[in-house]
Amino acid sequence: AAGVIQSPRHLIKEKRETATLKCYPIPRHDTVYWYQQGPGQDPQFLISFYEKMQSDKGSIPDRFSAQQFSDYHSELNMSSLELGDSALYFCASSLAGNEQYFGPGTRLTVT
Amino acid sequence: SQQGEEDPQALSIQEGENATMNCSYKTSINNLQWYRQNSGRGLVHLILIRSNEREKHSGRLRVTLDTSKKSSSLLITASRAADTASYFCAKDGGSNYKLTFGKGTLLTVNP
Numbered sequence: 001a002a003g004v005i006q007s008p009r010h011l012i013k014e015k016r017e018t019a020t021l022k023c024y025p026i027p028r029h030d031t032v033y034w035y036q037q038g039p040g041q042d043p044q045f046l047i048s049f050y051e052k053m054q055s056d057k058g059s060i061p062d063r064f065s066a067q068q069f070s071d072y073h074s075e076l077n078m079s080s081l082e083l084g085d086s087a088l089y090f091c092a093s094s095l096a097g098n099e100q101y102f103g104p105g106t107r108l109t110v111t
Numbered sequence: 112s113q114q115g116e117e118d119p120q121a122l123s124i125q126e127g128e129n130a131t132m133n134c135s136y137k138t139s140i141n142n143l144q145w146y147r148q149n150s151g152r153g154l155v156h157l158i159l160i161r162s163n164e165r166e167k168h169s170g171r172l173r174v175t176l177d178t179s180k181k182s183s184s185l186l187i188t189a190s191r192a193a194d195t196a197s198y199f200c201a202k203d204g205g206s207n208y209k210l211t212f213g214k215g216t217l218l219t220v221n222p
Contacts, residue, residue, distance in 0.1 A: 033208075042199060042213060043201075043212050045209040048207060055207045056205070058209065092210075097203075101156055102146075102153055102155075104153040
């Protein structure tokens, strides 16, 4: 069965640079979510999209933005990167109200 | 915040023994989902239990939900060394299906 695809899997950036993370949800899933997991922490909700419209927003810095495109893939854009942005970034998808399936994550390291 | 407590924070058992992890929450939920995560890897979906369900099974996994006590438990029977991982409960309690994760239980199964 198809799973959630994320790219890149690993990303190294310097402070103040910009990063773009991509997510391809499971086909026919209508909702995409982004989560951030810091070292030794539990995942924290960032933002979600239902049918390509932003549906909810969590503790996402103003430096971050996201969108979902007509083909349902989503991108998380991160600007003015800070050391504290180093984390695992997960994308998940679901049919609204059902199981959320997570991608393998993108490990972002900011140096 | 809907975040509750998970206990224990860490659990070490011998292969073949059963492992029980507990999760509590503070506000009402639509459903509760359990995940497994190996160190630094992706989140693997285990079971979703809805607020009107009391128990669900999947292979060696059994999840219970007590909405009156706002608590859930995950039981892994006949544990194996490969079950060694962190286990998270995640609460879906809002209208937009975002998940709020607990702090997780680190399970170590010794061969």
